[in-house]
Amino acid sequence: MEAARLETEQTSLQLTGMTCATCANRIEKGLHKLEGVTKANVNFALERATVTYDPKKVNLAQMEQSIQKLGYGTAKKVVDFKLEGMTCAACANKIENGLGKLPGVTNASVNFAMETARVEYNAADVSIADMQQRVEKLGYKAIPKQDEANHSEHREKAISQQKRKLLISAVLSLPLLWSMVSHFSFLSWIWMPELFMNPWFQLALATPVQFYIGKQFYVGAFKALRNKSANMDVLVSLGTSAAYFYSLYLTIEWASMGSMAHHGPSMYYETSAVLITLVILGKLFESLAKGRTSEAIKTLMGLQAKTALVVRNGQEMTIPVENVLVGDIVVVKPGEKIPVDGEVLEGSSSVDESMLTGESIPVEKKAGDSVIGATVNKNGRLSLKATKVGKETALAQIIKVVEEAQGSKAPIQRVADVISGIFVPIVVGIAVAAFLVWYFWVTPGDFANALEKGIAILVIACPCALGLATPTSIMAGSGRAAELGVLFKGGEHLESTHKIDTIILDKTGTVTKGKPELTDVASAHTEEHAFLRLVGAAEKDSEHPLAEAIVAGIRAKGIELPATDQFEAIPGFGIRAVVEGKEVLAGTRKLMAKYDVSVEQELDRMTQLEEDGKTAMLIAVDGAYAGLVAVADTIKDTSKEAITRLKEMGIEVIMITGDNERTARAIAGQVGIDHVRAEVLPEGKAEEVKRLQAQGKKVAMVGDGINDAPALAMADIGMAIGTGTDVAMEAADVTLMRGDLTSIPDAIYMSRKTMSNIRQNLFWALGYNTLGIPIAAIGLLAPWVAGAAMALSSVSVVLNALRLQRVKVRSVS
Secondary structure, three states: OHHHHHHOEEEEEEEEOOOOHHHHHHHHHHHHOOOOEEEEEEEOOOOEEEEEEOOOOOOHHHHHHHHHHOOOEEOOEEEEEEEEOOOOHHHHHHHHHHHHOOOOEEEEEEEOOOOEEEEEEOOOOOOHHHHHHHHHHOOOEEEEEEEOOOHHHHHHHHHHHHHHHHHHHHHHHHHHHHHHHHHOHHHOOOOOOHHHHOHHHHHHHHHHHHHHHOHHHHHHHHHHHHOOOOOHHHHHHHHHHHHHHHHHHHHHHHHHOOOOOOOOOOOOHHHHHHHHHHHHHHHHHHHHHHHHHOHHHHHHHHOOOOEEEEEEOOEEEEEEHHHOOOOOEEEEOOOOEOOOEEEEEEOOEEEEOHHHHOOOOOEEEOOOOEEOOOOEEOOOOEEEEEEEOHHHOHHHHHHHHHHHHHHOOOHHHHHHHHHHHHHHHHHHHHHHHHHHHHHHHHOOOOHHHHHHHHHHHHHHOOOHHHHHHHHHHHHHHHHHHHHOOEEEOOHHHHHHHHHOOEEEEEHHHHHEOOOOEEEEEEEOOOOHHHHHHHHHHHHOOOOOHHHHHHHHHHHHOOOOOOOOOEEEEEOOOEEEEEEOOEEEEEEOHHHHHHOOOOOHHHHHHHHHHHHOOEEEEEEEEOOEEEEEEEEEOOEOOOHHHHHHHHHHOOOEEEEEOOOOHHHHHHHHHHHOOOEEEOOOOHHHHHHHHHHHHHOOOOEEEEEOOOOOHHHHHHOOEEEEEOOHHHOOOOOOOEEEOOOOOOHHHHHHHHHHHHHHHHHHHHHHHHHHHHHHHHHHHOOOOOHHHHHHHHHHHHHHHHHHHHHHHHOOOOOOO
């Protein structure tokens, strides 16, 4: 199973041409039909498809081809390179083939005469830096000339076109709307130009609205019907065409009667024109509002440095940050953003990492330390070697997690997708039935009146609001959570988190700071210096945080540590080492018992230390008790507040640790945790999760994402606590970037708020259609009113979702 998982890759495609959720469903089904595609999610609100596939069976070009066959498009990026080092046409072919083999590159064309390359690519899979590195590996050099408009610019252009169409449509529809006033007797006092009532004048105004402004609906409807499905475009096209062509028929009939009067019969041109104008207006508002749901991504993108000062060929030069390569020497001056992840080579400074960790105190950096891109260099000049660039940086990983969460589907959305998929054909059937009932029974022979009722049903029932209900909330909720330092890996995790009723917390590094210090030393027989020399030597090969604290404390006393001849870590017990020919044991009571070392004389002192919240380790040399050392790991400042909030939210909190019972209870008592499981081995944590799940509990495991991986994977929700550099941890469903326990109630609170928002959206979207259709069917809704209400429903759903961006999480639900 693991091997199969590793064979798949994931890509994101930016889509164009979708008009409603039905379009998204159709693309999703089309992609699923491709051999090799294991999973496809299409997010209507983000206009993005996220596809998991087997690259041996299907490629990007085939996916794009499938999308195009369905009548839609993909927005790709294009970059032009200036090439150096080519000597013949074979060089050009070599570069072209090399670029073409990169994942995400759909087309690469190299012109030997012009020494240029043009590459069409999908930015989700490949970066400009990746292309440059590929060309460099081939023995040449590629310098970017330009990077064409990205999707946000494409969206802006589409919105601009929509505004222009709206303006034209509104200007042409206004006289028609004015003429509609004459239909209402109570408004007969309003002056009406005679020309506005002339059928030919109305035809001249309505025709460009119907076929120029409304062309997008006809195109969309044709694509849908060609693929044996129906969407919003079908409803709008049917409704407006019925009104327009019936009015055209009346106009021709009026003209054939030879009437010279300017004032013709009652027409329905205004119905079709005003409907199209209102739908365009609604789509514009929807697009503007949808743009705001991705503000979190824009904010994160805005954190990136735009340029970098690099040293190449002994010269300092400023280049775009996307052109920085791994291994480049980057110079960062005081006050500047660090452009990429790297390792400090020269200089020392303090770096503000609050954008990743939430910690406002700057961190001191010196040669050998790691730095993270987008953090701010405060007061010293740093020279660093770029270790991660482009999509590999910590910030890029965070952006990727947020984008994937926003592009994924929560299980609740599947219900909305199924409903919207079958909704349109049912609505068309209801509209036809209503027309027939009105035409043959309610108002026999009154074609115009019956047609009006059918049009109103078609328009009021557009399922746009239903399609937007879930994805907009997921986008806004996951975006707001990211701003708070909580990364949900997908919509399903954002949904599941609200069900959590039990939280299991690892102690070290989660409840506590994870940086214990040596506090107590008690040597039984030998002089303290000699005793610590042996202990430090034995512990220095251990990676355990407590061992590191002991070694750091001993070295701080100026004691030099000899080499270790043998070393063995015994999980859950301690360590065994041979130092200068002496066997040294350091660990728990169980370790001493295992090696038959008598320690009864020290148990009272050990108990007292543990009751004080310290971890005491017994030391034996050559089978005899030699003393003990104790370390203390202090709790994080926010741990108590977080536990209080979780309890007020009705969540049971359990602390689990490999530490001894007394120390664990001392720490738990300080923060207010009532339930403790101590002396649990790493594999036992997963068993504890399983035991609680067997009791019917929904369990979240919170750990450091490394030794807690089995428990994180077993839990209903795994939360990895750490800094932004840990965002790639596979075992966790949620990453708490700030290493702060208050992020746990924040995550649950955001999940609850998001799910509440989704339910509100679905209720109003479904309720709107459920109420609107019968009201239209009994004749209480004019088509233009139905159009306005339909537009308003979509906008209201998006605006309701946007409320999530203003959620204040420090309050308790």
